[in-house]
Amino acid sequence: MESFNIKELEQGLKISAVGRYFITLDIPEHDLILKFLRPESPLSFSPMNWSRKFSGFIRQRKRVQKVAESFRTFHYLVESKTLAFLDCFPETKSVEGEVLFELWGNMYRHQGFFYLQRKVEFFGSDMPLNEFDWEIIPEIQYRLWRVGVGLTSPGEVWGPRNWGRTQEGDIRLADMSSLSMDREQVLRQLSDSAREGRRFKLDKHQPSHYRNLVDPYMEFMAERFTPEIFNRIWKSDL
16 A cells, blocks of 8 residues: 555545544545544533533543553554454554644544545445345454454444455455444344344345345344354464
8 A cells, every 4th residue: 555645635525425433534545444442522612512422531531441452452453463454444544633624614624644545335224135145244353353353333343344355355344433342342243233223223224135135134143143153262372
């Protein structure tokens, strides 16, 4: 991946997504995206807003902690001697810099770490279930489990939200926000309640002519995401 000064590209950056933890900026001329910590939404100053301001402060503190965990886990994976990083993720690197951007009608400045990632065809919950190989999602998570890393968001664990297709046609995990080395948090996402919650979301968001695939898809994943399989695989390469 080429190197460049993020500051020099500031004028060409365009917001492409605002997630729970990250802002994503598009760098069209380089076919790359830039991800970094999302700021808290602005609130007008008034006495009635103090409770909302405090809630916003708590949310942002949790957001900072989650993003810091994501970056720590990312660096751990990049340095792993037993995991082939590009077999799991699009081409990605961590860079440090500063950028000024507009959001919600306000100007913000982010100074610190960024993910710089090769652009992919990004999957949402509405990605038709017949358009990708289901086996790739558990296969990649098994690789992560073997080195003591998992995912803490049902949308990513059960798929296909936040997965994507590279320009070469490979399915990869495109979002880093739920990476974690916390075994119990990862295992919690394999519960019946997490699975059924994900089934409900897919039933709601899948195109109507593909909803008949939701049950077979979830049954396929449920066979591969059991606590028994998880316990057998977790850290088995360490």
